[in-house]
Amino acid sequence: MLKYQAPMIAVAPMMDWTDRHCRYFHRGLTKHALLYTEMVTAEAVLRGDRARLLAFDEAEHPVALQLGGSDPARLAAAARVGEEAGYDEINLNVGCPSDRVRSGAFGACLMRTPDLVAESVAAMKAAVGIPVTVKCRIGVDEQDPEEALDRLADGTFAAGADALWVHARKAWLEGLSPKQNRTVPPLDYGRVRRLKARLPGRFVGLNGGLVDLEAAAAELPAVDGVMVGRAAYREPWRLAAVDRLFFGAARDADPFAAAERMIAYAERVLAEGGRMAPVVRPMIGLFHGCEGARRWRQILTVEGARAGAGPDVIRAALAAVASSREGLDSGAPRVDRAA
Incomplete structure (x- = not known):
């Protein structure tokens, strides 16, 4: 309890x-x-x-x-x-x-x-x-x-x-x-x-x-x-x-892993008759301040809202920010307001 x-x-x-x-x-x-x-x-x-x-x-x-x-x-x-x-x-x-x-x-x-x-x-x-x-x-x-x-x-x-x-x-x-x-x-x-x-x-x-x-x-x-x-x-x-x-955890959670976890979840939601847009909406700010954040937001908001959108939307958005891994510190995005 x-x-x-x-x-x-x-x-x-x-x-x-x-x-x-x-x-x-x-x-x-x-x-x-x-x-x-x-x-x-x-x-x-x-x-x-x-x-x-x-x-x-x-x-x-x-x-x-x-x-x-x-x-x-x-x-x-x-x-x-x-x-x-x-x-x-x-x-x-x-x-x-x-x-x-x-x-x-x-x-x-x-x-x-x-x-x-x-x-x-x-x-x-x-x-x-x-x-x-x-x-x-x-x-x-x-x-x-x-x-x-x-x-x-x-x-x-x-x-x-x-x-x-x-x-x-x-x-x-x-x-x-x-x-x-x-x-x-x-x-x-x-x-x-x-x-x-x-x-x-x-x-x-x-x-x-x-x-x-x-x-x-x-x-x-x-x-x-x-x-x-x-x-x-x-x-x-x-x-x-x-x-x-x-x-007291040893390190921060990995945002990439959190996003990848949503792929299987999205598959279940779609199988139940749901849509991608509500699934990806809370994910939009995940890479705020990182290289590729603008493209991440664009893919999720535009592609995620299209009829027939599926988990590949998340995969594509992750690919757009993959190069920012070296800009992460202990799993959390490096904040760079110019990004």
């Missing part, structure tokens, strides 16, 4: 980004980082196509299912389905500021109803035997982050939550778009550090604006875990150093 103990590093759940193809690819770069699904609503789990919504490869473990919702009984039922599907953790979304989430009265809106969050956590904990966690903001709109985050955290942990991941920004549900909410509200890492200092026996993780692994590592041990998001997706080569920096 997944155990929450410091230090922990995770790749943040991101709508339209951390799908099963992305997670499988990321696992080729790090054996130990915790991976998350995109947010799936409890109602979708209970009423929708579970085989499609909850599909994942066994290689993805440890992998967590993030749920959205505000009905404790429905969340508990969906959590039970997630556990039965084989997920290692259930996470409740209390941070997403999207229009869809606002109209459904969950996500970041739940920062205003911490008692309901606690009730939901308690219901899910009673329903499953795997960890139940919460991902939240430091507050929404006019809330005082000191009071809002403390109240949410205290209720969440009293209800039995195994961890609280905090995106160190407010969410402005009035006045900012979902995209702006990812970058415009100022980061306040100090607020998350103060929460951890007040709750030394609880797992508190930090998310938001961590542009690289060095920045993430610098936040430890002030917090128990760090969660990287867009940096991991846009420049996935950074994940190649996770196991060395955080888990």
Whole structure:
């Protein structure tokens, strides 16, 4: 069973980004980082196509299912389905500021109803035997982050939550778009550090604006875990150093091997009726900063989108960057902004 103990590093759940193809690819770069699904609503789990919504490869473990919702009984039922599907953790979304989430009265809106969050956590904990966690903001709109985050955290942990991941920004549900909410509200890492200092026996993780692994590592041990998001997706080569920096591996993962691993995976996806474009999309930034990176991106984006595209797209893209091997240091691309 997944155990929450410091230090922990995770790749943040991101709508339209951390799908099963992305997670499988990321696992080729790090054996130990915790991976998350995109947010799936409890109602979708209970009423929708579970085989499609909850599909994942066994290689993805440890992998967590993030749920959205505000009905404790429905969340508990969906959590039970997630556990039965084989997920290692259930996470409740209390941070997403999207229009869809606002109209459904969950996500970041739940920062205003911490008692309901606690009730939901308690219901899910009673329903499953795997960890139940919460991902939240430091507050929404006019809330005082000191009071809002403390109240949410205290209720969440009293209800039995195994961890609280905090995106160190407010969410402005009035006045900012979902995209702006990812970058415009100022980061306040100090607020998350103060929460951890007040709750030394609880797992508190930090998310938001961590542009690289060095920045993430610098936040430890002030917090128990760090969660990287867009940096991991846009420049996935950074994940190649996770196991060395955080888990004692002898060397970084090899980006070439991670890409080659996707060839057999793509063959399986195509055999199931899938397409190449979603498979190669999370791979586009793998060789950012290396010789041949531009050609790599071009082949994956253009050739990968063509009707009938197959695994040879990955082979061709790898051939375009093969000459950059001598530009790699311990398996990670040498960053050269002129490339």
